[in-house]
Amino acid sequence: MTFPWFRIARGACVFKVHLLRNVAALVTLFAVLAGRADAESQWREYSYPDQQFAATFPAQPEVVRFPADRRVTEVMYAVQQDQERFQVAVFDLLRAGINEATAIASVTASLRENREVKLDIAAEVQGHWGHYLSLEASDGTRIVAAVFFRNERLYEIQASAPASEFDAVSSELVRFQQSLRFTGNLRSRRFAQAPAAGSLENLGGRVFGGSPR
DSSP: OOHHHHHHHHHHHHHHHHHHHHHHHHHHHHHHHHHHHHHHEEEEEEETTTTTTEEESSOOOEEEEEEEEEEEEEEEEEEEEETHHHHHEEEGGGTTTHHHHHHHHHHHHOOOOHHHHEEEEEEEETEEEEEEEEOOOOTTEEEEEEEEEETTTTEEEEEOOOOHHHHHHHHHHHHHHHHHHEEEEEOOOOOOOOOOOOOOOOEEEEESSOOOO
């Protein structure tokens, strides 16, 4: 025989257990939302007038200036967050005398090399046409990238993440890739004579010139 007071006490205990579970679930939910809000608040635009561009990074990027390699200089702006990477590489081709179409086509071919191409389409930023690519590397890394040319500079913007995380972070990668904008005055475009077919030059760690594949 169960006494009424025991039934009441047992009922109260069950109620407390359910209440604690609900509170724990709410705390977890609030923590997740707060984490997302905090991560969102870290995203902001960083502008680099000397290289005439701006892009939205999830944190302040590290800037690395590579020594001049023959006639090409390179500056890298990068943020590494766990296994996600966000980077913009700027190549100054003024002294190399390489035309816009050849530079874009050749670097796009380099990006596609040894990677599975998910998407490769024309893209445009402020009237400057380039390429947008979605790629998968042999190790499973997923990459979204774009290549543009302005004022004798080549801009290569990339964001990458492991395939296992791609679905969860793909919106961040695309957001970064699409955040690129150009600043400063546009100089008159000067197209150098296209190099002879097959005459490739390795400048600044990238292959330029010749006939794009």
